[in-house]
Amino acid sequence: MIDANQTLGQVATAHPASTLVFLRHRLDFCCGGGQRLDEACRSAGLDPARVIREIESEGTTRTPERWDAKPLPDLIDFILGRYHEPLRADLPALIEAARRVERVHGKKPSCPTGLASLLEQLAAELEQHMMKEEHALFPAIRAGRRGGPVHMPIRVMMQEHDDHGANLRRLRELATGFAPPVEACATWRALYAGLEKLESELMEHIHLENNVLFPRALNA
Ligand SMILES: [Fe+2]
Ligand SMILES: [Fe+2]
Structure with a gap:
């Protein structure tokens, strides 16, 4: 479950497929990874709920590796x-x-x-x-x-x-x-x-x- 209060960096870490959605919408998840998802969406004129739905459907088709628990x-x-x-x-x-x-x-x-x-x-x-x-x-x-x-x-x-x-x-x-x-x-x-x-x-x-x-x- 993705929470709109999380930062772009946190979402990108826990849901690696989200980077494809962020790239598509020009949301800066690397150097700007400390921004909250809802705030970043609003300042880009995007609906956070829609972006979350896109990430969830992207995650079912492509599952890039998660790196937050590996050595x-x-x-x-x-x-x-x-x-x-x-x-x-x-x-x-x-x-x-x-x-x-x-x-x-x-x-x-x-x-x-x-x-x-x-x-x-x-x-x-x-x-x-x-x-x-x-x-x-x-x-x-x-x-x-x-x-x-x-x-x-x-x-x-x-x-x-x-x-x-x-x-x-x-x-x-x-x-x-x-x-x-x-x-x-x-x-x-x-x-x-x-x-x-x-x-x-x-x-x-x-x-x-x-x-x-x-x-x-x-x-x-
Ligand atoms: Fe490097
Ligand atoms: Fe580097």
């Missing part, structure tokens, strides 16, 4: 394999496609000028961030450090997640909500589809760290 090292392995590795694999091709679109279509008013450099900046910041998680924070959590000793690195990682969230919003704005214009070529369309996937995966990734891994490492 933290397993969750870390999942984050690395499902999010860190694919990010490193996908970003270079997206940057290359953005460069090509800007080079070929730069004169069109609909061209997303500046997209390639924004993606390069996002890629560099993500690489540094993931290195810190992989070489410092995650090994500390795997080694059983909890509470105080991981407090500071977690705070830094959460601040950086806010920066990634801000970059994602700029990305969506620059790429007109990832809806390609009628004149868009195949590369342009593939680029926007790839960016939309990058956005949803990065939001799920940040959600699992901010709302599941980090609170558990701080409280256990």
Whole structure:
């Protein structure tokens, strides 16, 4: 049973299929995961009861894994394999496609000028961030450090997640909500589809760290 008083992060943790509904309605469950479901729905002009019904029916067709009770090292392995590795694999091709679109279509008013450099900046910041998680924070959590000793690195990682969230919003704005214009070529369309996937995966990734891994490492 989903309670509208719960936060988006709590609902996303206990009902993983809800992330699909949140993405559909543009409700920020990762960096904004502390907002209450009813308040977030109201400020987006949505009926909370309807959103809850959607989550419940989504949950019957797709049941992604719940991570709030599994061992933290397993969750870390999942984050690395499902999010860190694919990010490193996908970003270079997206940057290359953005460069090509800007080079070929730069004169069109609909061209997303500046997209390639924004993606390069996002890629560099993500690489540094993931290195810190992989070489410092995650090994500390795997080694059983909890509470105080991981407090500071977690705070830094959460601040950086806010920066990634801000970059994602700029990305969506620059790429007109990832809806390609009628004149868009195949590369342009593939680029926007790839960016939309990058956005949803990065939001799920940040959600699992901010709302599941980090609170558990701080409280256990
Ligand atoms: Fe991460
Ligand atoms: Fe992270």
